[in-house]
Amino acid sequence: MDKRQGIRDTKPKNGRLRVLEQRFPWLFVIVRHRQARVGLAIISVLILMALFAPVIAPGDPTEYHGVTNTPPSKEHILGTDPLGRDEFRLMVWGARVTLLVGFGTAALAMVIATVVGVVAGYFRGIVDDILMLITNLFLIIPGLVLLIVLSAYLHPGTGTVILALAFTGWAFHARIIRAMTLSLREKDFVAAAVVAGESSFSIIFRQILPNMVNLIVGGFIGTTIYGIGASTALAFLGLTKMTEISWGTNLFYAQNGNALLLGAWWAFVPSGFCVALAALALTWINFGMDEITNPRLRAERELRKALGRKFMQRVRATPVRFRER
Amino acid sequence: MDDRSTPLIDIRNLYVEYLTNRGPVRAVENVSFAVKSGEVFGLAGESACGKSTIAHAILRVLRPPAVITGGRILYKGVDVLGLERTSPEEYRNKVLGGVTRKGIGSSAELIERYRWAEVSMVFQSAMNSLNPVVKIVHQITDVLMRHLDIDRAEARRRAEELMEIVNIDKRRLEAYPHQLSGGMRQRIVIAIALALRPSLMIMDEPTTALDVVVQKDILQQIDQLKREYGFSILFITHDLSLMVEFSDRIAIMYAGEIVELAPANEILNNPLHPYTKGLLASFPSITGERVKMSGIPGAPPNLLNPPAGCRFRERCAEWTGVDIPRSPQLQEVIPDHFAACECKYGRADHA
Numbered sequence: 204m205d206k207r208q209g210i211r212d213t214k215p216k217n218g219r220l221r222v223l224e225q226r227f228p229w230l231f232v233i234v235r236h237r238q239a240r241v242g243l244a245i246i247s248v249l250i251l252m253a254l255f256a257p258v259i260a261p262g263d264p265t266e267y268h269g270v271t272n273t274p275p276s277k278e279h280i281l282g283t284d285p286l287g288r289d290e291f292r293l294m295v296w297g298a299r300v301t302l303l304v305g306f307g308t309a310a311l312a313m314v315i316a317t318v319v320g321v322v323a324g325y326f327r328g329i330v331d332d333i334l335m336l337i338t339n340l341f342l343i344i345p346g347l348v349l350l351i352v353l354s355a356y357l358h359p360g361t362g363t364v365i366l367a368l369a370f371t372g373w374a375f376h377a378r379i380i381r382a383m384t385l386s387l388r389e390k391d392f393v394a395a396a397v398v399a400g401e402s403s404f405s406i407i408f409r410q411i412l413p414n415m416v417n418l419i420v421g422g423f424i425g426t427t428i429y430g431i432g433a434s435t436a437l438a439f440l441g442l443t444k445m446t447e448i449s450w451g452t453n454l455f456y457a458q459n460g461n462a463l464l465l466g467a468w469w470a471f472v473p474s475g476f477c478v479a480l481a482a483l484a485l486t487w488i489n490f491g492m493d494e495i496t497n498p499r500l501r502a503e504r505e506l507r508k509a510l511g512r513k514f515m516q517r518v519r520a521t522p523v524r525f526r527e528r
Numbered sequence: 529m530d531d532r533s534t535p536l537i538d539i540r541n542l543y544v545e546y547l548t549n550r551g552p553v554r555a556v557e558n559v560s561f562a563v564k565s566g567e568v569f570g571l572a573g574e575s576a577c578g579k580s581t582i583a584h585a586i587l588r589v590l591r592p593p594a595v596i597t598g599g600r601i602l603y604k605g606v607d608v609l610g611l612e613r614t615s616p617e618e619y620r621n622k623v624l625g626g627v628t629r630k631g632i633g634s635s636a637e638l639i640e641r642y643r644w645a646e647v648s649m650v651f652q653s654a655m656n657s658l659n660p661v662v663k664i665v666h667q668i669t670d671v672l673m674r675h676l677d678i679d680r681a682e683a684r685r686r687a688e689e690l691m692e693i694v695n696i697d698k699r700r701l702e703a704y705p706h707q708l709s710g711g712m713r714q715r716i717v718i719a720i721a722l723a724l725r726p727s728l729m730i731m732d733e734p735t736t737a738l739d740v741v742v743q744k745d746i747l748q749q750i751d752q753l754k755r756e757y758g759f760s761i762l763f764i765t766h767d768l769s770l771m772v773e774f775s776d777r778i779a780i781m782y783a784g785e786i787v788e789l790a791p792a793n794e795i796l797n798n799p800l801h802p803y804t805k806g807l808l809a810s811f812p813s814i815t816g817e818r819v820k821m822s823g824i825p826g827a828p829p830n831l832l833n834p835p836a837g838c839r840f841r842e843r844c845a846e847w848t849g850v851d852i853p854r855s856p857q858l859q860e861v862i863p864d865h866f867a868a869c870e871c872k873y874g875r876a877d878h879a
C-alpha cells in the first residue's frame with residue numbers, strides 16, 4: 204500500500220463489497236474510472252429527472268403563464284419561453300421524450316444490427332450477400348435526408364421518430380458485428396460446438412454472441428448519443444410532433460420565437476445544455492467500458508498517472524517500480 | 529572482466545507482479561539464479577508457476593498490468609531494469625566490448641538493442657509468432673535490417689545463410705508460414721532468434737506443440753548450434769525428462785519461487801525438495817519396474833494471497849510439523865545443490 208511508489212492495491216475492506224466485486228467486477232471498473240463515474244452520475248441524474256418529472260416540476264409544462272420571454276425569476280427559475288411556458292418545466296419534462304427516443308433508438312437499432320450482422324456473418328454465402336447488399340444500401344443513403352423524408356411521410360410521434368432513427372442508424376454496427384462474427388465463427392470453440400451437436404441458434408447465441416458484448420454495448424451507447432442528437436435535430440427542424448415536449452421541440456420554439464435575437468438565453472440554454480450533457484456523459488461511460496474489456500488500458504493508465512507522462516512513451520518496456528520490503 | 533567468474537546473466541531477487549482489480553498477483557517472488565556463458569539453464573515447474581513471466585521479464589517485454597517490483601537483472605554487468613538510465617558508453621564498454629553498433633545513440637534506445645541482439649527468444653507456440661501474411665524471407669530480413677547497417681541484398685544473403693544453418697532449403701524463403709510444416713516453422717523461428725548472434729537465447733517451451741521425433745530433431749540441432757556459436761540457453765518447459773537430458777543445470781519453480789537448483793543429473797538422481805520429488809514421481813520410467821504413479825495431491829496456492837512461510841506446506845508429504853514464518857530461502861545443502869526447504873534442512877545462518 205505505497206501510494207508514493209504508485210503501485211496501488213485496490214482491495215475493498217468490506218466483506219460484502221468484496222462479494223459484490225467478485226460477482227460484478229465490471230461495475231467496479233466503471234466506478235473506478237473517473238470519467239465513467241462522472242458520466243454514470245450525470246446520466247443517472249438525467250434519467251431520474253425524466254422519471255420524476257411530475258415531482259420535480261409539478262404542473263402542466265405547456266401551461267401559458269401570461270408573460271413571454273421573462274428572464275429567470277423567483278416564480279420561474281429558468282424564466283419563460285417565447286410561448287410563455289415555464290422553461291424549467293420544459294427542460295425537466297423534455298428529458299422524458301428525448302431520453303426515451305435515445306435509448307429506444309439504440310435498443311431497436313442494435314437489435315437489428317446484431318441480428319443482421321450475426322446471421323450474415325455466421326451463415327455467409329447468399330444470406331450474407333443479400334443482407335450486406337441491404338446494409339450497404341442503408342450506409343450510402345444520406346441519413347438526415349432519409350430521416351426528413353421518413354418523418355414527413357409517416358404519422359408524427361415518438362414511435363415514428365424512434366423507428367426512423369433506428370432505420371437509419373443500424374447499418375454501421377451491423378457491418379462491425381458481421382466482421383466480428385466472421386472472425387469468431389472460425390475459432391476452435393465454435394468447431395467444438397458444431398461437433399458437439401449444438402444447433403446453429405445455440406452456437407450463435409451461446410458461443411458467439413457473448414464474445415461481442417463489448418461491441419454491442421459500445422454500439423448501444425454510441426447509438427443512444429446518435430438518437431438523442433438526431434431526434435433533437437429533427438425536432439429543431441419541426442419534423443416531429445410539435446405538441447410533444449422534448450429538448451428538441453424546446454429549441455424549436457426558442458428559435459421560432461427569435462430567442463437568440465432577443466437575447467433570451469434562458470429559452471435555449473437549458474435544453475441545449477442537457478443534450479450536450481447527455482452526449483458527454485454517455486461518451487465518458489464508453490471510455491470506461493473500454494477498460495472493462497481491456498484490463499491493460501486500466502493498468503497502463505494507472506501506471507502512467509503514477510509514474511508521469513514520459514514513462515513508457517518511447518520505449519515500451521516492462522515498468523520497473525520497486526516496492527519496499 | 530573474466531568470462532568465467534562473472535555469469536552471462538545474473539538475476540537477483542526478482543519480483544514481478546500483475547496488478548489486477550482484486551489486488552496484485554505475485555507471480556514471481558525473490559527469484560535468483562545465474563546463467564553462465566555457454567550453459568543450458570533449465571527452468572521447470574508446473575503451469576502458472578511463473579516460468580514464462582521470468583523469461584518475459586528478462587527481455588522486459590511484459591506489458592502492464594505486469595510490473596517488476598524488485599530485484600536486478602544483470603546482463604554482462606549492466607542492469608537491464610535500469611537500461612533507461614544507462615549511458616550508451618557504459619553499454620558499449622560492458623555489453624558490446626567497446627564496439628559501436630547501430631542505434632545506441634541514447635539510453636532510450638538501449639533496450640531495443642539489448643532485445644534480440646543480446647538476448648533473443650523463441651516464444652511459446654512458435655507457430656503463432658510468424659505473421660501468416662508475410663513471406664518468410666521478409667520476416668527474417670526485417671530483424672536483420674532493423675538492427676544492422678545492411679541493405680536488402682545483404683540481408684537476404686544472411687537470411688539464406690540462416691536457412692542453411694537450420695537445415696531448410698533456401699528456396700523456402702519465398703514461402704508463407706502456412707505452406708510449411710510445424711517443425712519447419714519452429715526451425716524458422718529459431719533461425720530468427722539466431723539472426724543477430726545473441727549471447728543468450730530464451731526458449732519458452734519451444735517444442736511443446738511438436739511430436740517427439742521432431743522434438744528430438746530440433747533439440748539436437750539447437751545443441752549443435754550452441755556448440756558452434758557458443759550462446760547460452762535459458763530453457764523453459766514442464767517436460768522434466770526433456771529438460772534433464774538437455775540442460776546443464778536446472779531450477780525447479782513452485783508458486784512463483786525457486787525451490788531447488790542443481791545440476792541436471794543431481795535433480796534427477798538426488799532430488800532434495802519434496803516438490804521436486806513429487807514432480808519426478810509423476811513420470812514413468814521406461815526401463816524400470818512398473819510402479820503406480822503418485823503425483824502430488826492438492827493444488828498450488830492462489831498468488832493473489834499466498835500463504836506466509838512455505839508455499840508448499842499444504843501439499844508436502846514430508847512436512848515435519850515445523851512452521852517456517854518466512855519464505856524458505858535457497859541454501860546449499862550439498863555442494864552446488866540448493867534447496868529451499870527449511871523444515872527439513874534447517875535454516876542457513878547467513879540470512
